[in-house]
Amino acid sequence: MKKISRIRVMVYMMVFLGIIFVPAWSWAEEAKPGKTIDNLQTAYNGESNASAKYQAYAVQADTEGYHKIARLFRAAASAEQVHLKNHAEVIKSMGATPMADIKLPMVKSTKENLEDAIKGETYERSKMYPDFIAQADDENNAAAVQSFSFAQDAEAEHAMLYKKALENMDKWKKADVNFFVCPTCGYTVEDRPGFANCPLCGMPAADYLIIS
Ligand SMILES: [Fe+2]
Ligand SMILES: [Fe+2]
Numbered sequence: 001m002k003k004i005s006r007i008r009v010m011v012y013m014m015v016f017l018g019i020i021f022v023p024a025w026s027w028a029e030e031a032k033p034g035k036t037i038d039n040l041q042t043a044y045n046g047e048s049n050a051s052a053k054y055q056a057y058a059v060q061a062d063t064e065g066y067h068k069i070a071r072l073f074r075a076a077a078s079a080e081q082v083h084l085k086n087h088a089e090v091i092k093s094m095g096a097t098p099m100a101d102i103k104l105p106m107v108k109s110t111k112e113n114l115e116d117a118i119k120g121e122t123y124e125r126s127k128m129y130p131d132f133i134a135q136a137d138d139e140n141n142a143a144a145v146q147s148f149s150f151a152q153d154a155e156a157e158h159a160m161l162y163k164k165a166l167e168n169m170d171k172w173k174k175a176d177v178n179f180f181v182c183p184t185c186g187y188t189v190e191d192r193p194g195f196a197n198c199p200l201c202g203m204p205a206a207d208y209l210i211i212s
Contacts, residue, residue: 034135034138034139035135035139036132036135036136036139036141036144037091037094037096039131039132039135039136039144039148040087040090040091040094040098040132040144040147041091041096041098041099042128042132043083043087043128043129043132043147043148043151044084044087044088044091044098044099044100045099045100045101046124046128047080047081047083047084047087047151048080048084048100048102049100049102049103049105050076050077050080050120051077051078051080051081051084052077052102052105053105053117054073054074054076054077054080054117055073055074055077056105056107057073057105057107057110057113057117058070058071058073058074058077059107060107060108060109060110060113061073061110061113064109064110065173066110066169066172066173067172067173067174067175068165068171068172068173068174068175068176068177069110069114069165069169069172070175071175071177071178071179071211071212072161072162072165072172072179072190073113073117074179074211075179075180075181075188075211076117076158076161076162076188078181078186078209078211079154079158079181079182079186079187079188080186082150082154082181082182082183082184082185082186083147083150083151083154083186084098084100086147086150086151086185086186087147087151089143089147090141090143090144090147093143110169111166111169114162114165114166114169115166117158117162118159118162118163118166121155121156121158121159121162122159124151124152124155125152125153125155125156125159129148129149129151129152129155130152132144132148133145133148133149133152136148150184150185150186150187150200150201151186153185153187153200154182154185154186154187154188154200157187157188157189158188161188161190164190175212177190177191178191178192178210178211178212179191179210179211180192180193180205180208180209180210180211181208181209181211182198182200182201182203182207182208182209183203183207183208183209184198184201184203185198185200185201185203187199187200187201189208193205193208
């Protein structure tokens, strides 16, 4: 009799501990507090400053007669707006307020501005966003992983387009094509997209923003 009672007590204890600890463990898996909220704010601030800078670079490019390069800067500025809005949504969903400190851009010659833009985009796509994605993944923050990933892949395209512009500056005086920007992920292409759906987010290419 005494032996059965002990077993029962042990079973009751196991059930009780299971009720307490299993949900606590599950919760910890879903919402690990970490650095991602700070990384989102850093990215939001970075995209806000990049957008303002590219708008200023576009004005300079038009002034120097590089009208196609001006269009590219405007397209990239528009894509950075998409990224900062995506980051802002995730920040707000985590209960915080997006904050940016927009500095007055230092505008130089268009050649130097392109070199600066390549440097910024290359850092974001090869260092900043990969680190932020790894951290968000570790914290099980799927929304942040997606927002960072969209930005990372679009920045890779920006770096490629800026390099192309730098290598063809004379040819890029004439604004003979428009640029197209995905309003969901910021993917940017030169001339009308040759695909039906965005390769990054899948939305119809017909909905891309036209930047002239
Ligand atoms: Fe970019
Ligand atoms: Fe997209």
